[in-house]
Amino acid sequence: MGFGQLPFDMAHLLAGGVLLLSFVLLYQRRVTALIGALAAQGAVLAMAVAWQGWVLDVPALYVTALAALLAKAVAIPLGLRLLVRRFGLRRAVETAIGIGPGMIMGVGLVALAILVVLPATQGAGALVREGLAFAMSVMLLGMLMMITRRHAIGQVVGLLSLENGLVLAAAGARGLPLVVELATAALVVALAAVAGFFTLRLRDDFAGLDLGLLHHHRGESAPPGEGPP
Amino acid sequence: MTPGAIFTQLVHLALMLALAPLLVGLVRWLKARLMGRRGPSPLQPWRDLAKLARKQPLLAESASVMSVATPYLALAATSAAAALVPGFARGMALAPMADLILVAGLLALSRFALALAAMDVGTAFGDLGAAREMSFAAFAEPAFILSVLCFAILAGSTNLDAIGAAFADGGPGLRISLLLALLALLAVALAENGRMPVDNPATHLELTMVHEAMLLETSGRYLALWEMQAALRLMLWLSLLAALFLPFGTAPAFSGLGGWLLGLLAWVVKLGALAVALAVFESAIAKMRVFRVPEFLGAALLLALLGAVFLFLSTGLA
Amino acid sequence: MSAVLATLLLMLLPLALAGGGAARWPALARLVHGGCFLVSLGFAALGVAVLVFGGGDPLLLPVGPPWAPLSLALDGLSAWFLLLLGLVGAATGLFAWTHEAEAPPRRLLCYPLFLFGMALCLGAADGFTLILGFEAMSLASWGLLVARAMETRGEGERLAARLYLGFALFGAACLIPAIGLMGGLAGDLSFAGLRAAPMQGGMAALVMALVLLGAGSKAGLVPLHGWLPIAHPVAPAGVSALMSGAMTKVALYVVARLVLDLGGPAQPPAWGAPLLVIGAASALFGALRATQEVDGKVLLACSTIEHVGLVAMGLGLSAVLRGADLGPLASVAAGAALLHALGHALFKTLLFLSAGEVEHGAGSRRLDALGGLIHAMPLVALCALFGAAAAAALPPLVGFAGEWLLLQALLSAWRVGALWVQVMVAAVTAVVALSTALGAMAMLRFWGLCFLGRARTPRTLGAQDAAPPARAALVALVVLATGAGLLPGSLLALGAPAVAQVSGHAGLVVAGPWSVGAATAASAYWPLGVLLLVAIVAAALVAGLRRLSLQPAARGPVWDGGFIAPPAHLPFGDPATQASAAGFAQPLRRMLGTRLLMAREAVHFAAPGDPAPARLEAGFRDPVLPAFLRPLLIARDRLAQAAEWLRDLSIRQFLGIAFGTLLLLLALLALAGPP
Structure with missing residues (x-):
């Protein structure tokens, strides 16, 4: 299977779309746009997984796709949006490093992922190799996003996008048991819940979601250029 | 160079020149409709041009020969570039010259001429616009060249005619790299034409500080030439996008009248669709701050780079 | 051919003597400039002759050590650069005839020696002569800077000369060991001998590093570029032109000769990577600095860094492609490098000479003190516009031809299979496009602020257009640069031997008389066609609009966004309503x-x-030069302190040190002697 055949092309395009949306996430400054991009990533991920299920003829993947669609594209974004609206968090997301350097680092991470995955998967099919490269890039970009965002919502979105990468990898690698996926999903949901709670507490206690504010209370100095509000 | 190819070329250039103001008028009319206004007729730009061309121009006292010569040079260079971009048919007389880098070079030539004209009189607005236009170009050009790299890898050539022929039969398939290159080229096209998130084409002076700021001192036939140049540049970019990403329906070389008519229809439909997309996009989005533009174009550059990297990946896999 | 070169070289020495005698007989200054002009024309003609007919055997000179007599020979590569040197030298000679007729004798003494050094370096047929010429070039150009410093007694000039000497010595300290290592213990330094004994492994890497440091510092490659924007502008315009246009190219010739021609065969693709990356960094840094500088000549010097970087990229890419057995593509990259080297020599000379005319006429190099000069000196303005447009890589001028070829080679370089090469080439391609656009911005800023707008100081209005001989130099350079831009195919066909030597590929770029292309299947560039197309459309537009409206343009006061008219004491308008150099x-x-x-x-x-x-x-x-200079200065002080104790030694101990060194060297020879 290679380029020019519809199954391969479509899988390639959808997995690439997930990665592209990771970059869109990295580029966004505003909270609502960030959540919208996350929802789009969830939807494309669901389509990618469903397509994989059809190509590899694994009906279990349809379930995963449905779960991804419901959770990632509908439920979590709606929940986040609700949270944002309830607390009036319409402000821009502060980034720890600029958008430009963040994007450059992102491209570097993708190159790194490719350089790691390609030699490690010698002998596997082109689809698997490329799928793994895409998935690993999405995961790395999610981690990068968690590092570069000061805003708690931004970090939650980074975590969820990282999990999207995990699901993409799981869908690409034939035979990964559903249990593992469910376990990761459950883990992430738990983490998201914790993060949401954290957000709430922060909001209540410090009237802001900038984690830099916490440094004061740990006896550290504020990040340069920022004082307490 | 057969007589048929020369004839196709001439028809193509004439159509490009004739349709360019119409396209601008169409986009303006669509935007007006989307905003709930009636809007001027799509023919209005042509009427404006005809009126301006007949009026006596007024030159500033400190203007030099540059104010007089550059509009001709800029429009000639843009027309030359427009003659190279395939429209309704391939295999035109200038097809062997139709190189993507040359198109970029000719557009750079007309941009240089525009900046010279802006600086000629020595006003704050002209200098500001020229400096910004050239600075944006510094970010747009690498994004463009890296998109060209994607096409060069897929089609084995930077010749527009060859790329169109290679893509017309769906050879390269669906590729994420093409999607990335498309996004990059769209961003470059918006920046190069001074369209909406980068610059507001509908205002003078207050809100726009790039393209229109450079033309504040021009009048009469010189202003007509500059307006025509801007319209032709938009036409060129939309045709370029259509030729690269929607190569379907274009009449191949040496096709008869039927193929031509079909190609013409396809071209007009593609241009119309792109104009609608542009109008909707511009109505939906707000202008960004000037110093966000490098971020916007830098993101386009990185997407194009990513597209190239994925192409390397897939050529390595194949 | 070598005998002709030797004759021309020998003619420069009496000219230097005559220059020294100009203190007593001032008329000799014109003799020096006229002589240099004629000898330079001879160099150019000789270069063309060698490219057409071939170079012939080396000429052994009756000078030098018995085991390595100095030898002269011209082959394709050196002839190409000799042609370039001749054209630049002839133009600067004409310019000097007008402006340097009363130059101080020190400068007149060094000027022919500078030409001599460059030509000797290009005509060398062995490593020793190459170094000799290179160092003569370095020292003579340093002498020119010192002469200038003594003339103006400026602190900046003095510092520039000192910095220049420091970098020249550093270059020598790197190049001499590099040649020595290449020669090995056999000691055969002739190019034929060096070619027969290729380097390998760590030795090759060491030589590469030394050559890049030594010749790269002279060419102005990042990170050793810091001196160039300080030293080049200090000299008078003609010498600046010679330094930027020719001397940097001689340094690049040394790189091409040692790394690509002599050391290039049978190397892996990684061989060209350092040159490619350093070239890209130079192009970006140079272009960006050129967009920021406020002094016209410093701006031009920074632009030189950019273009030298582009040429170095072409050379490096050629080595990468050659290592991957992609001969035809390697020849495209080499052709791009050579064409751009020639083009840059022409348009940068043109620009420096125009800047000299502006300085002469308007009394300043600072962009903030100029403006509106197109009214006062239209011819210089138009000539400089050609140069600026060529430097901005606008079609159909010569800068675009070189960069088009370079981009074509870069866009095809993904055929080298290795992923790291592909990613590097993609990143470098973006850098080329970025620095080209930045270079266009820099050139627009230079030309626009000098010649367009309103006068920023009243002094500008007294400027006069160039005098006839200098005018001839400017116009000749415009004609040459335009010709080179319109006929790159013919030019590369002429330079085929040079391309073959750099790329190791006998076949040439697809180069017809009217077009030039990367490969038969790929795209082609037709500069004359482009010119015709633009000209025809422009003529049609002029004719068409003339039918529509016949009225000539009326003149009126500038609108300027509604600004009020300037007060009476500002007859040329309020300077604050025009962009300054920093503002632009x-x-x-x-x-x-x-x-x-x-x-x-x-x-x-x-x-x-x-x-x-x-x-x-x-x-x-x-940030680069201070980052390098500070540790260097600290190291120098430490070294000086450590050497202090030497002063207290007795004669006996001094002799002991010398004897010990001799013993050490002998022991080294005994241990690592020839097999």
């Missing part, structure tokens, strides 16, 4: 300068109640 650079300073050049901007408000205006302070500095 502001967008790029904010977009790229803050990250790459440590640029900063600060607004200082007056204290409340104080009627003084707020001040905007903006500036940048190149």
Whole structure:
């Protein structure tokens, strides 16, 4: 299977779309746009997984796709949006490093992922190799996003996008048991819940979601250029 | 160079020149409709041009020969570039010259001429616009060249005619790299034409500080030439996008009248669709701050780079 | 051919003597310039002759050590660069005839020696002569800077000369061991001998590093570029032109000769990677600095760094492609490098000479003191516009031809299979496009601020157009640069031997008389066709609009966005309503300068109640040179302190040190002697 055949092309395009949306996430400054991009990533991920299920003829993947669609594209974004609206968090997301350097680092991470995955998967099919490269890039970009965002919502979105990468990898690698996926999903949901709670507490206690504010209370100095509000 | 190819070329250039103001008028009319206004007729730009061309121009006292010569040079260079971009048919007389880098070079030539004209009189607005236009170009050009790299890898050539022929039969398939290159080229096209998130084409002076700021001192036939140049540049970019990403329906070389008519229809439909997309996009989005533009174009550059990297990946896999 | 070269070289020495005698007989100055002009024309003609007919055997000179007599020979590569040197030298000779007729004798003495050094370096047929010429070039050009410093007694000039000498010595300290290592213990330094004994492994890497440091510092490649924008502008315009146009090319010739021609065969693709990356960094840094500088000649010197970087990229890419057995593509990259080297020599000479005319006429090099000169000196303005447009890589001029070929080679270089090469080439391609666009911005800024707009100082209005011989030099350069831009195919066909030597591929770029292309299947560039197309459309537009409206343009006061008319004491308008050099650079300073050049901007408000205006302070500095100089200075001081104890030694101990060194060297020879 290679380029020019519809199954391969479509899988390639959808997995690439997930990665592209990771970059869109990295580029966004505003909270609502960030959540919208996350929802789009969830939807494309669901389509990618469903397509994989059809190509590899694994009906279990349809379930995963449905779960991804419901959770990632509908439920979590709606929940986040609700949270944002309830607390009036319409402000821009502060980034720890600029958008430009963040994007450059992102491209570097993708190159790194490719350089790691390609030699490690010698002998596997082109689809698997490329799928793994895409998935690993999405995961790395999610981690990068968690590092570069000061805003708690931004970090939650980074975590969820990282999990999207995990699901993409799981869908690409034939035979990964559903249990593992469910376990990761459950883990992430738990983490998201914790993060949401954290957000709430922060909001209540410090009237802001900038984690830099916490440094004061740990006896550290504020990040340069920022004082307490 | 057969007589048929020369004839196709001439028809193509004439159509490009004739349709360019119409396209601008169409986009303006669509935007007006989307905003709930009636809007001027799509023919209005042509009427404006005809009126301006007949009026006596007024030159500033400190203007030099540059104010007089550059509009001709800029429009000639843009027309030359427009003659190279395939429209309704391939295999035109200038097809062997139709190189993507040359198109970029000719557009750079007309941009240089525009900046010279802006600086000629020595006003704050002209200098500001020229400096910004050239600075944006510094970010747009690498994004463009890296998109060209994607096409060069897929089609084995930077010749527009060859790329169109290679893509017309769906050879390269669906590729994420093409999607990335498309996004990059769209961003470059918006920046190069001074369209909406980068610059507001509908205002003078207050809100726009790039393209229109450079033309504040021009009048009469010189202003007509500059307006025509801007319209032709938009036409060129939309045709370029259509030729690269929607190569379907274009009449191949040496096709008869039927193929031509079909190609013409396809071209007009593609241009119309792109104009609608542009109008909707511009109505939906707000202008960004000037110093966000490098971020916007830098993101386009990185997407194009990513597209190239994925192409390397897939050529390595194949 | 070698005998002709030797004759021409020998003619330069009496000219240098005559220059020394100009203190007593001032008329000799014109003799020196006229002589240099004629000898340079001879170099150019000789270069063409060798490219057409071939170079012939080396000529052994009856000078030098018995085991390595100095030898002269011209082959394709050296002939190409000799042609370039001849054209630049002839133009600067004509210019000097007008402007340097009363030059101080020190400068007249060094000027022919400078030409001599460059030509000797190009005509050398062995490593020893190459070094000799290179060092003669370095020292003579240093002498030119010193002469200038003594003439102006300026602190800046003196510092520039010292910095220049430091870098020249550093270059020598790198190049001499490199040649020695290449020669090995056999000691055969002739090019034929060096070619027969290729380097390998760590030795090759060491030689590469030394050559890049030694010749790269002279060419102005990053990170050793810091001296170039300081030293080049100090000299008079003609010498600056010679330094930027020719001397940097001689350094690149040394790189091409040692790394590609002699050391290039049978190397892996990684061989060219350092040159490619360093070239890209130079192109970016040079172009970005050129968009920020406020002194016209410094700006041009920074632009030289950019173009030298592009040429180095072409050379490096050629080595990469050659290592991957992609011969035809390697020849495209080599052709791009050679064409761009020639093109840059022509248009940068043109620009420096125009800057000299501007300095002569308007009395300043600072862009903030110029403006509106197109009215006062139209011919210089138009000639400089050609140069600026060529440097901005606009079609159909010569800068575009070189960069088109370079981009074509870069866009095809993904055929080298290795992923790291592909990613590197993609990144480098973006850098080329970025620095080309930045270079266009820099050239627009230079030309626009000098010649367009309103006069920024009244002194500008007294400027006069160039005098006839200098005018001839400018026009000749425009004609040559335009010709080279319109006929790159013919030019590369002429330079086929040089391309073959650099790329190791006998076949040439697809180069017809009217077009040039990367490969038969790929795209082609037809400069004459482009020119015709644009000209026909422009003529049609002129004719068409003339039918529509016949009225000539009326003149009126400038509208200027509704600004009020300037007060009576400002007859040329309020200077504050026109962009300053720093103001025009502001967008790029904010977009790229803050990250790459440590640029900063600060607004200082007056204290409340104080009627003084707020001040905007903006500036940048190149982070590379201080980063290198400071540790170097510290190391020098340490070394000096450590050497202090030598002063207290007795004669006996001094002799002991010398004897010990001799023993050490003998022991080395015994241990690692020839097999």
